[in-house]
Amino acid sequence: xxxxxxxxxxxxxxxxxxxxxxxxxxxxxxxxxxxxxxxxxxxxxxxxxxxxxxxxxxxxxxxxxxxxxxxxxxxxxxxxxxxxxxxxxxxxxxxxxxxxxxxxxxxxxxxxxxxxxxxxxxxxxxxxxxxxxxxxxxxxxxxxxxxxxxxxxxxxxxxxxxxxxxxxxxxxxxxxxxxxxxxxxxxxxxxxxxxxxxxxxxxxxxxxxxxxxxxxxxxxxxxxxxxxxxxxxxxxxxxxxxxxxxxxxxxxxxxxxxxxxxxxxxxxxxxxxxxxxxxxxxxxxxxxxxxxxxxxxxxxxxxxxxxxxxxxxxx
Amino acid sequence: xxxxxxxxxxxxxxxxxxxxxxxxxxxxxxxxxxxxxxxxxxxxxxxxxxxxxxxxxxxxxxxxxxxxxxxxxxxxxxxxxxxxxxxxxxxxxxxxxxxxxxxxxxxxxxxxxxxxxxxxxxxxxxxxxxxxxxxxxxxxxxxxxxxxxxxxxxxxxxxxxxxxxxxxxxxxxxxxxxxxxxxxxxxxxxxxxxxxxxxxxxxxxxxxxxxxxxxxxxxxxxxxxxxxxxxxxxxxxxxxxxxxxxxxxxxxxx
Numbered sequence: 001x002x003x004x005x006x007x008x009x010x011x012x013x014x015x016x017x018x019x020x021x022x023x024x025x026x027x028x029x030x031x032x033x034x035x036x037x038x039x040x041x042x043x044x045x046x047x048x049x050x051x052x053x054x055x056x057x058x059x060x061x062x063x064x065x066x067x068x069x070x071x072x073x074x075x076x077x078x079x080x081x082x083x084x085x086x087x088x089x090x091x092x093x094x095x096x097x098x099x100x101x102x103x104x105x106x107x108x109x110x111x112x113x114x115x116x117x118x119x120x121x122x123x124x125x126x127x128x129x130x131x132x133x134x135x136x137x138x139x140x141x142x143x144x145x146x147x148x149x150x151x152x153x154x155x156x157x158x159x160x161x162x163x164x165x166x167x168x169x170x171x172x173x174x175x176x177x178x179x180x181x182x183x184x185x186x187x188x189x190x191x192x193x194x195x196x197x198x199x200x201x202x203x204x205x206x207x208x209x210x211x212x213x214x215x216x217x218x219x220x221x222x223x224x225x226x227x228x229x230x231x232x233x234x235x236x237x238x239x240x241x242x243x244x245x246x247x248x249x250x251x252x253x254x255x256x257x258x259x260x261x262x263x264x265x266x267x268x269x270x271x272x273x274x275x276x277x278x279x280x281x282x283x284x285x286x287x288x289x290x291x292x293x294x295x296x297x298x299x300x301x302x303x304x305x306x307x308x309x310x311x312x313x314x315x
Numbered sequence: 316x317x318x319x320x321x322x323x324x325x326x327x328x329x330x331x332x333x334x335x336x337x338x339x340x341x342x343x344x345x346x347x348x349x350x351x352x353x354x355x356x357x358x359x360x361x362x363x364x365x366x367x368x369x370x371x372x373x374x375x376x377x378x379x380x381x382x383x384x385x386x387x388x389x390x391x392x393x394x395x396x397x398x399x400x401x402x403x404x405x406x407x408x409x410x411x412x413x414x415x416x417x418x419x420x421x422x423x424x425x426x427x428x429x430x431x432x433x434x435x436x437x438x439x440x441x442x443x444x445x446x447x448x449x450x451x452x453x454x455x456x457x458x459x460x461x462x463x464x465x466x467x468x469x470x471x472x473x474x475x476x477x478x479x480x481x482x483x484x485x486x487x488x489x490x491x492x493x494x495x496x497x498x499x500x501x502x503x504x505x506x507x508x509x510x511x512x513x514x515x516x517x518x519x520x521x522x523x524x525x526x527x528x529x530x531x532x533x534x535x536x537x538x539x540x541x542x543x544x545x546x547x548x549x550x551x552x553x554x555x556x557x558x559x560x561x562x563x564x565x566x567x568x569x
Binding site for chain 2: 019020021022023024025026122124125133134135136181182183184185228229230231232234236237254255256261264265266267289292293295296297300
């Protein structure tokens with residue numbers, strides 16, 4: 001059991017999201033940065049399917065009555081265990097009676113705390129991910145608050161910490177390049193509109209959350225209207241409403257939408273969006289289907305590398 | 316008769332593609348969408364993760380590490396080539412939605428009536444007269460985008476949306492009618508409320524209906540509303556579902 005002393009700014013339970021309910025209007029939800037979640041799970045000795053905490057901009061303060069084994073990845077929230085600094089992108093033992101605290105994000109936006117055994121909230125439609133708008137998943141469908149008790153499965157405790165080699169830790173910079181595959185509705189934009197989208201930098205505005213990121217920059221021109229007969233959206237869809245400003249959809253994005261979508265950010269690059277903050281600059285760079293699939297292959301190879309490193313340490 | 320009615324397939328990132336049948340809201344186009352969606356769901360093709368049918372297209376989410384895009388497209392094109400062209404051969408159900416109209420349940424019933432030069436009773440009769448096609452679900456979990464409302468009920472949205480609309484509220488926005496599955500803000504004119512739960516996330520069957528089904532509203536009294544609500548919360552209520560008769564229901568979809 002783990003007790004929440006201070007929930008931080010916006011902390012929710014997330015796993016890799018729900019599959020199979022978008023036809024019913026239920027978003028996939030799940031971690032905004034699936035890479036950081038997955039690495040945290042693997043370092044903590046979990047399968048990739050376990051649920052962890054996603055903390056946003058300012059992290060939580062937690063107390064542990066019983067020993068646990070944990071890993072933190074993603075934004076650097078300057079974690080401390082009983083006052084001692086803990087390295088980001090590493091796993092560590094939490095002795096009974098410890099306090100684990102996080103501060104504001106010194107780099108990045110979202111940090112993931114995985115605990116061995118996973119956070120055992122009930123699954124709702126096949127996932128433990130919190131979807132705040134419909135109040136489902138996680139802890140009663142809401143963000144954490146002080147006094148909450150997180151149900152944990154008993155840890156097997158490998159008792160050997162592991163850290164990601166520094167060269168494998170992603171650097172979060174204020175200049176971000178997101179690879180996109182053009183479409184599905186790139187034909188509804190003028191050649192200049194597409195050149196603007198690919199040539200200009202777009203600023204992340206304060207209107208950003210798990211649903212989507214509203215960006216600001218040069219106006220993207222449509223051939224005529226911005227509206228289409230509503231069709232399906234997915235995380236990474238880049239909608240351009242009549243304002244000409246792109247909106248990149250996130251994990252909690254609604255399942256359908258009525259604005260033309262100029263392009264789709266490829267899955268492996270969504271982690272860069274998840275770690276961006278208001279004021280950061282985004283550059284869109286087009287890639288082919290082959291390049292996108294290759295990036296996905298590399299993402300999975302990276303996970304296998306970590307799995308292989310962790311396996312010998314298991315009890 | 317069969318024909319290939321897929322208009323185009325579009326890329327939507329490395330893990331999805333969009334299969335389009337047309338550019339308009341049309342019951343015949345939507346019937347093809349649901350026909351292909353059903354086939355793809357039943358085919359259990361390797362690598363397909365999720366099928367999301369909408370008004371006039373389907374999103375197919377797949378794992379590109381298991382299934383190559385070009386092979387999947389070929390497979391979908393083959394399925395599309397053998398669709399049944401007689402578009403009304405829908406296989407869905409008609410789910411009866413009991414609704415208490417007017418009063419506290421439907422504060423805008425009188426407005427809708429006045430706006431269309433009807434009596435409140437005539438609004439209720441028109442709203443319950445024919446089944447409505449569930450073109451798709453979206454906006455919030457279980458929210459149905461319906462076609463088939465009488466053109467005599469068309470009413471503009473509220474100028475100032477309400478902050479809180481109770482779950483089950485039945486409303487009209489322009490030519491559309493719909494039901495709010497969960498409490499949410501919204502600008503639709505509310506004419507009634509159903510005691511049924513459209514979204515039960517913890518149930519093995521979280522949704523009352525699926526895209527491609529039909530709904531038919533049925534007027535109930537406030538006493539019946541209370542009785543059904545009690546059965547629903549006790550988990551004893553079984554919604555009335557009719558099979559669509561051969562040749563399709565007697566409706567106009569848009």
